[in-house]
Amino acid sequence: MSARAGLSIERWTPLSAAAVAALAALxxxxxxxxxxxxxxxxxxxxxxxxxxxxxxxxxxxxxxGGLVSVGQQAFFGLGAYAAIRLASFGVPVxxxxxxxxxxxxxxxxxxxxFALRLRGGEFAIGMWVIAEVCHLLVNLDPLxxxxxxxxLISLNAFAPQARRDYTYWLALGAMTLLVAVVFSLLRGRLGxxxxxxxxxxxxxxxxxxRVLAAKRILFVVAGAGCGMAGTLYLATxxxxxxxxxxxxxxxxxMIFMALVGGLGTFEGPIIGAVVFFVLESAFGASGVxxxxxxxxxxxxxxxxLPRGLWGTLETRLGIRLLPVGYRVRARxxxxxxxxxxxx
Amino acid sequence: MIWxxxxxxxxxxxxxxALIACGLSFMFGVMRIINxxxxxxxxxxxxxxxxxxxxxxxxPFLALALVLPVMGALGWLLQRVMLERSxxxxxxxxxxxxxxLAIVIQNLLFLAFxxxxxxxxxxxxxxxxxxxxxxxxxxxxxxAGLIFLVAVLMLGGLQLMLARTPLGxxxxxxxEDPDTAELVGIDSRRVYAAAAAIAVxxxxxxGTFLGMRxxxxxxxxxxxxxxxxxxxxxxxLGSMWGxxxxxxxxxxxxxxxxxxxxxxxxxxxxxVFLLALGxxxxxxxxxxxx
Numbered sequence: 001m002s003a004r005a006g007l008s009i010e011r012w013t014p015l016s017a018a019a020v021a022a023l024a025a026l027x028x029x030x031x032x033x034x035x036x037x038x039x040x041x042x043x044x045x046x047x048x049x050x051x052x053x054x055x056x057x058x059x060x061x062x063x064x065g066g067l068v069s070v071g072q073q074a075f076f077g078l079g080a081y082a083a084i085r086l087a088s089f090g091v092p093v094x095x096x097x098x099x100x101x102x103x104x105x106x107x108x109x110x111x112x113x114f115a116l117r118l119r120g121g122e123f124a125i126g127m128w129v130i131a132e133v134c135h136l137l138v139n140l141d142p143l144x145x146x147x148x149x150x151x152l153i154s155l156n157a158f159a160p161q162a163r164r165d166y167t168y169w170l171a172l173g174a175m176t177l178l179v180a181v182v183f184s185l186l187r188g189r190l191g192x193x194x195x196x197x198x199x200x201x202x203x204x205x206x207x208x209x210r211v212l213a214a215k216r217i218l219f220v221v222a223g224a225g226c227g228m229a230g231t232l233y234l235a236t237x238x239x240x241x242x243x244x245x246x247x248x249x250x251x252x253x254m255i256f257m258a259l260v261g262g263l264g265t266f267e268g269p270i271i272g273a274v275v276f277f278v279l280e281s282a283f284g285a286s287g288v289x290x291x292x293x294x295x296x297x298x299x300x301x302x303x304x305l306p307r308g309l310w311g312t313l314e315t316r317l318g319i320r321l322l323p324v325g326y327r328v329r330a331r332x333x334x335x336x337x338x339x340x341x342x343x
Numbered sequence: 344m345i346w347x348x349x350x351x352x353x354x355x356x357x358x359x360x361a362l363i364a365c366g367l368s369f370m371f372g373v374m375r376i377i378n379x380x381x382x383x384x385x386x387x388x389x390x391x392x393x394x395x396x397x398x399x400x401x402x403p404f405l406a407l408a409l410v411l412p413v414m415g416a417l418g419w420l421l422q423r424v425m426l427e428r429s430x431x432x433x434x435x436x437x438x439x440x441x442x443x444l445a446i447v448i449q450n451l452l453f454l455a456f457x458x459x460x461x462x463x464x465x466x467x468x469x470x471x472x473x474x475x476x477x478x479x480x481x482x483x484x485x486x487a488g489l490i491f492l493v494a495v496l497m498l499g500g501l502q503l504m505l506a507r508t509p510l511g512x513x514x515x516x517x518x519e520d521p522d523t524a525e526l527v528g529i530d531s532r533r534v535y536a537a538a539a540a541i542a543v544x545x546x547x548x549x550g551t552f553l554g555m556r557x558x559x560x561x562x563x564x565x566x567x568x569x570x571x572x573x574x575x576x577x578x579x580l581g582s583m584w585g586x587x588x589x590x591x592x593x594x595x596x597x598x599x600x601x602x603x604x605x606x607x608x609x610x611x612x613x614x615v616f617l618l619a620l621g622x623x624x625x626x627x628x629x630x631x632x633x
Binding site for chain 2: 062066068070114117118120121122124125126128129130132133136137139140248252255259288289291292294295296297298299302303306
């Protein structure tokens with residue numbers, strides 16, 4: 001992190017450098033988590049990491065790419081399915097889990113020429129239909145036993161304690177990697193491109209921004225990330241029932257996290273995931289009322305607090321902890337993004 | 344012969360899809376909004392009709408007449424409280440708010456009515472299973488025929504309303520250019536709210552007929568939204584008669600798919616939708632890329 005801190009004064013402030021350093025330190029501390037945390041805490045944190053991945057991925061799509069997908073459960077389910085398939089071929093189970101995420105990313109890449117040409121609501125429901133199709137196709141595989149589902153039995157080769165710790169580390173590693181990838185992508189040329197696209201796709205294209213290429217990167221990363229979240233969820237629950245994995249509920253959770261934390265802010269979905277995690281721990285047991293509350297909260301945030309908790313705080317306080325953009329400050333001369341070079 | 348029968352039944356099923364889709368198509372045509380709570384509003388209407396029928400024993404058709412103004416008011420409210428503000432906030436916000444609303448409706452329905460699967464079929468007596476015979480092995484269900492007829496009447500009615508009435512003229516003006524329409528004295532807020540009320544009333548009709556021809560439960564809305572959207576897209580967004588054609592294509596594709604494999608009904612239906620979408624994109628590209 002110290003190498004990065006020397007980059008450019010117009011994006012780094014002492015506060016943001018400290019924030020990134022603190023986050024990196026937190027990641028290191030978390031890496032030793034299983035050594036000092038109880039079994040339950042390790043399990044719960046693994047779940048939190050999965051939520052952070054989901055929130056960050058959906059926000060990368062919608063908040064930066066302007067792509068509202070109601071079908072991200074397609075990748076969540078495909079990742080888990082691929083892991084089960086690969087494990088059945090004899091691939092070591094933790095490698096299969098990691099490869100499940102890669103597979104989901106490849107599927108996203110394959111469908112991107114089609115999906116990314118859809119606009120607005122067409123893309124939203126088009127993705128939903130694609131998720132339904134993925135669900136139906138996965139059900140055709142005899143290994144899955146239709147809606148009855150199957151289990152990742154090869155995970156039972158590990159003792160419960162070891163399995164819990166390995167899954168935790170895999171989740172922590174995947175989350176850190178994905179957050180870092182999105183952070184560095186948005187800081188680079190892609191960040192300027194997607195900002196231009198978000199403001200006006202036509203204008204961006206006329207300036208030489210390669211709109212489709214920029215969106216494709218986000219779409220593939222989000223596909224891989226949601227797939228990875230799916231395989232990790234499989235690792236924590238072991239059983240795979242297609243209807244549970246290909247449920248639109250996953251996308252509902254992602255939307256909630258991104259909206260509440262702050263759509264289009266980098267830190268927002270991470271905070272949204274923590275909020276969601278806390279709410280779920282507190283009220284998840286109250287079942288249906290909890291879901292009513294989630295839906296209603298999402299509506300209220302979309303209407304009255306469109307920048308979410310973090311976005312609002314950021315504007316009020318004028319701070320930026322994880323800077324992906326540039327800011328015009330009195331002492332900073334350079335204001336324009338260098339990535340405005342045509343691509 | 345079985346193929347012919349499947350095609351005929353598919354056409355009739357398409358009538359139902361057109362019925363459930365016409366509100367979605369109308370709302371998109373006027374406000375450029377895709378209402379993700381569309382299917383859930385249909386299920387809500389079906390439950391309201393069901394509750395009235397259960398408690399009073401009245402005919403579902405009469406109950407629908409009572410529910411229609413309620414759903415119309417709900418549509419008005421929906422526009423005023425939620426969609427108006429969403430629309431101002433940009434292209435994507437209506438998707439987010441209507442998706443949130445869908446979750447709220449589904450779970451409130453679950454709280455109010457439980458998980459049981461309901462149907463209005465027992466309440467319509469013979470109409471649920473009587474049919475007309477066409478030749479040796481082909482029957483047309485009376486209810487399916489009625490639904491098709493209602494779909495045609497409703498699409499035709501909407502078309503006429505848009506073409507001939509003052510409200511229709513205002514709606515078309517606003518769909519064309521809201522700012523200019525305001526300049527010539529059209530109150531866009533009222534017109535939008537009226538359009539939303541009309542759209543949600545058509546959804547109520549669709550939901551009630553869904554309840555008569557099949558079963559429904561609190562979480563049955565999303566798949567109805569998907570079918571409705573597929574019909575609208577296959578037929579061409581925003582065109583009323585296109586929606587009928589799209590519904591028929593979807594219904595026939597699904598019924599033929601069902602002949603191929605047990606899962607074929609859904610897979611082939613979705614596939615035809617994705618193909619139609621792909622074909623349109625290709626067409627747009629040719630036109631735009633030249």
